[in-house]
Amino acid sequence: MTLSARNQLPGVVKSVVLGTVMAEVVVDVAGHQVVSVITRHAVEALDIKAGDSVKAVIKSTEVMLEK
Amino acid sequence: MTLSARNQLPGVVKSVVLGTVMAEVVVDVAGHQVVSVITRHAVEALDIKAGDSVKAVIKSTEVMLEK
Amino acid sequence: MTLSARNQLPGVVKSVVLGTVMAEVVVDVAGHQVVSVITRHAVEALDIKAGDSVKAVIKSTEVMLEK
Amino acid sequence: MTLSARNQLPGVVKSVVLGTVMAEVVVDVAGHQVVSVITRHAVEALDIKAGDSVKAVIKSTEVMLEK
Amino acid sequence: MTLSARNQLPGVVKSVVLGTVMAEVVVDVAGHQVVSVITRHAVEALDIKAGDSVKAVIKSTEVMLEK
Amino acid sequence: MTLSARNQLPGVVKSVVLGTVMAEVVVDVAGHQVVSVITRHAVEALDIKAGDSVKAVIKSTEVMLEK
Numbered sequence: 296m297t298l299s300a301r302n303q304l305p306g307v308v309k310s311v312v313l314g315t316v317m318a319e320v321v322v323d324v325a326g327h328q329v330v331s332v333i334t335r336h337a338v339e340a341l342d343i344k345a346g347d348s349v350k351a352v353i354k355s356t357e358v359m360l361e362k
Numbered sequence: 363m364t365l366s367a368r369n370q371l372p373g374v375v376k377s378v379v380l381g382t383v384m385a386e387v388v389v390d391v392a393g394h395q396v397v398s399v400i401t402r403h404a405v406e407a408l409d410i411k412a413g414d415s416v417k418a419v420i421k422s423t424e425v426m427l428e429k
Numbered sequence: 430m431t432l433s434a435r436n437q438l439p440g441v442v443k444s445v446v447l448g449t450v451m452a453e454v455v456v457d458v459a460g461h462q463v464v465s466v467i468t469r470h471a472v473e474a475l476d477i478k479a480g481d482s483v484k485a486v487i488k489s490t491e492v493m494l495e496k
Numbered sequence: 497m498t499l500s501a502r503n504q505l506p507g508v509v510k511s512v513v514l515g516t517v518m519a520e521v522v523v524d525v526a527g528h529q530v531v532s533v534i535t536r537h538a539v540e541a542l543d544i545k546a547g548d549s550v551k552a553v554i555k556s557t558e559v560m561l562e563k
Numbered sequence: 564m565t566l567s568a569r570n571q572l573p574g575v576v577k578s579v580v581l582g583t584v585m586a587e588v589v590v591d592v593a594g595h596q597v598v599s600v601i602t603r604h605a606v607e608a609l610d611i612k613a614g615d616s617v618k619a620v621i622k623s624t625e626v627m628l629e630k
Numbered sequence: 631m632t633l634s635a636r637n638q639l640p641g642v643v644k645s646v647v648l649g650t651v652m653a654e655v656v657v658d659v660a661g662h663q664v665v666s667v668i669t670r671h672a673v674e675a676l677d678i679k680a681g682d683s684v685k686a687v688i689k690s691t692e693v694m695l696e697k
Binding site (some may be wrong): 364365366367368372398399400401404405419421422423427 | 631632633634636657666667668669671672673675676678685687689690691
């Protein structure tokens with residue numbers, strides 16, 4: 296199946312911090328740092344850890360521009 | 363002033379499509395395509411056009427991961 | 430690959446309205462109407478049309494509660 | 497008063513996990529699990545607990561599709 | 564019923580622009596301009612027009628800070 | 631540089647609560663309470679504390695209306 300979200304950036308997990316409910320995952324995407332905040336449950340379900348190859352997925356309506 | 367949003371990815375505008383209310387801007391970020399949907403008003407206020415250097419700005423809570 | 434978004438609700442597309450930039454897709458999920466607004470480009474890329482089986486995917490941080 | 501958000505799905509709370517700032521609430525909607533992440537403060541202000549009848553409310557622009 | 568969203572700012576509608584799918588509504592909140600982009604369908608269902616008293620409702624996780 | 635987000639409301643920080651990953655910041659905007667949930671990391675990087683002058687920044691597509 297294909298997801299409608301048009302931003303799917305491949306990268307490598309650099310670090311994971313787990314809170315009680317949320318977790319913060321830092322991903323290196325082509326030399327840029329991308330920070331993802333998802334549930335701790337999702338991190339555990341996908342077993343996300345430093346060194347993993349992942350995609351950062353972002354709905355287009357969530358992307359602002361600065362010029 | 364500094365914005366709390368932790369994802370600020372530098373890129374170059376590739377194309378702009380204007381609707382009545384919304385606009386779609388495609389940005390090249392380190393060889394990856396990033397699509398931003400903002401208001402037409404914002405595109406006009408910032409005079410965003412192909413070739414512009416911009417930053418794609420994304421709040422961390424909007425970034426999902428796929429593994 | 431598996432997406433971190435924890436809400437993935439199966440349903441059937443009831444209608445599609447295309448604007449210049451955005452599109453509105455109404456999906457029936459277990460008898461409840463779910464409305465999705467995504468880019469027209471995404472609707473065309475996935476060839477979404479009435480009668481299609483799809484999943485409505487929602488990041489947990491986007492779900493409010495009313496009581 | 498009526499809210500513009502067009503996704504308002506009735507369900508029953510299955511579980512609540514409280515963090516320091518955020519809380520995770522799992523809701524059963526017509527047999528499907530819906531996960532909501534809201535502030536701990538909101539959970540306490542609405543006194544949300546297992547067994548409660550609630551609505552999961554989602555803005556249409558936050559709903560992606562997978563096909 | 565009470566909504567979990569903790570930002571509910573009272574104001575007066577200044578203008579409405581309708582697109583095919585989306586609509587832009589400008590609201591005056593205590594002298595500050597607040598712009599809301601919702602579906603055209605929602606604007607029509609709530610019959611939102613200049614002069615109306617409304618509340619701008621925003622989930623806390625959508626609010627960034629600049630300092 | 632100018633950000634495309636069209637809601638930029640000036641206010642004063644009233645309180646900050648830090649969790650492991652997330653933080654909740656309450657801001658007074660023209661007498662209205664605005665709650666922002668951002669990462670703890672962002673609060674620390676910007677050194678946000680009670681009494682600070684800040685702007686609450688919100689993308690237009692995140693603003694719902696109630697009438």
